[in-house]
Amino acid sequence: MSPTREKSPPLDQSRLAHTLGYAIARAAVTTNQLFSQGVGEPLGVRPVEFTLLQLIFSNRNTTQKRLCDLLRVPAPQMTLILDRLQERGWVERERDANDRRALHLRLTAEGERLAEESLAALRVAEQALDRVLSSGERLLLQELLAKVAR
Structure with missing residues (x-):
């Protein structure tokens, strides 16, 4: 018999x-766990990769610089992340014809499929939050967090 603790x-x-x-x-511990269970583990997508897939999907032909500015990620670090996305066949880069320093980004067909699938999976995973937040509370929280982020 084990001692009672x-x-x-x-x-x-x-x-x-x-x-x-x-x-x-x-x-964040809770939301990161939901992400990991719903998106990260089953789809093999890291949070930063998910974010970039969604941003590139919504902002076709955006540039690396614009992503760096928005996410406050240094250019060398962003280059490494985008290299990984390109190696996985999710992102393509194209030099701007007028400004050879600018790289335009777009998702491949596989990247678009993954962006759609991962967003749908995250929405399902985050339904667990519906047990603790009403839809109004969730919208308010999103609004307040966006305000803090600005």
Whole structure:
């Protein structure tokens, strides 16, 4: 017979309870787990790859520089990520005819299929949040987080 363990009291989080960063980080644990279960593991897509697929899908022929500016990712790091997407056959790059420094990005047919499939999978995975947030609360949260991000 194994000894009975007493349940430990919950950790005191009172020093952090009113910090926005802590609340966002705690919520991110949940949303990252939903992403991993719904998209990451079954489709082999990382969060940053998912984000880029969706942005390129919605902004045909955008440039690497515009993505860097929006996501605040240094150009060398973005180059590595886009290299990986290109190697996987999801993204194509094309030099601008007028400005040889600019690279236009577009999804391949496989990249478009994956963008659609991964977004649908994430929507299904995030339905788990419907148990804790009403549709109005969800919209408000999205609006407030967008405001903080700006």
